[in-house]
Amino acid sequence: MTIHEILIHPLMALFVTIGSFVFAQWLQKRVGGYSLLNPVVIAIALVVVYIVALKIPYQEYLRNANLIHALLGPATVALAIPLYNQLSLIRKSAWPIVASIFVSCLIAAGTAYYLSHWMNAPEDIQISIIPKSATTAIAISIAEKIGTDPSLAVFFVFTTGIIGSMIATIIFKALKISDEKAIGLSLGTTCHGLGVARAFQYSEKAGAFAVLGMSLMGIISGVLLPILVLAFIR
Numbered sequence: 001m002t003i004h005e006i007l008i009h010p011l012m013a014l015f016v017t018i019g020s021f022v023f024a025q026w027l028q029k030r031v032g033g034y035s036l037l038n039p040v041v042i043a044i045a046l047v048v049v050y051i052v053a054l055k056i057p058y059q060e061y062l063r064n065a066n067l068i069h070a071l072l073g074p075a076t077v078a079l080a081i082p083l084y085n086q087l088s089l090i091r092k093s094a095w096p097i098v099a100s101i102f103v104s105c106l107i108a109a110g111t112a113y114y115l116s117h118w119m120n121a122p123e124d125i126q127i128s129i130i131p132k133s134a135t136t137a138i139a140i141s142i143a144e145k146i147g148t149d150p151s152l153a154v155f156f157v158f159t160t161g162i163i164g165s166m167i168a169t170i171i172f173k174a175l176k177i178s179d180e181k182a183i184g185l186s187l188g189t190t191c192h193g194l195g196v197a198r199a200f201q202y203s204e205k206a207g208a209f210a211v212l213g214m215s216l217m218g219i220i221s222g223v224l225l226p227i228l229v230l231a232f233i234r
Contacts, residue, residue: 013065020042020043023042028042036166038198040162082205083212085208089181101189102224104133105224108190128152131221132156133189142221160192164190168191168195180203187199188212189213195210
């Protein structure tokens with residue numbers, strides 16, 4: 001078997017995907033946990049290089065790495081464990097948490113829309129950027145309800161998650177925010193899945209509040225944003 005045949009072997013897709021992320025995590029730790037070296041971003045870049053260099057069709061790569069996708073379901077369910085462990089803290093601050101996420105939803109959507117409007121962006125972009133802080137599945141649903149391109153909405157969700165998780169540490173240090181509950185909640189609320197991953201790098205407590213923030217942001221966005229867009233914009 002030649003080297004090229006080994007590199008394009010179906011199992012290699014799984015090895016490259018996992019290996020890229022492990023290497024990215026090692027690299028970030030090697031340079032002292034520098035937040036701009038986000039392991040997810042680096043891993044994606046390495047996988048893209050692998051696919052492009054060997055001219056592997058994306059659908060073929062996706063099929064070969066399907067085991068990782070199959071594990072997403074159990075991994076998502078497992079997030080309930082740290083959330084349950086912090087249940088007493090969550091109960092004590094239930095209303096402030098819900099209120100802050102409600103306000104965050106309005107601010108995140110409103111600033112994104114009006115900034116893109118101020119910059120004279122095409123209307124599709126102005127509308128598609130509104131659900132940027134919801135998770136991908138919910139953002140797609142919102143985009144379909146308000147009559148805009150779901151793929152654009154996914155792009156803005158992904159971009160928000162990457163940029164937010166990369167600069168979050170810088171913002172927390174600049175504003176001297178050290179409370180793990182606040183850190184986790186803000187990461188999950190604004191950066192969804194990537195924010196949750198970043199929060200767990202702080203602690204289990206931060207990760208649990210990030211899961212809570214992501215979940216509530218998705219629910220509130222899914223209910224509130226279509227109503228507001230259809231009532232006041234379209």
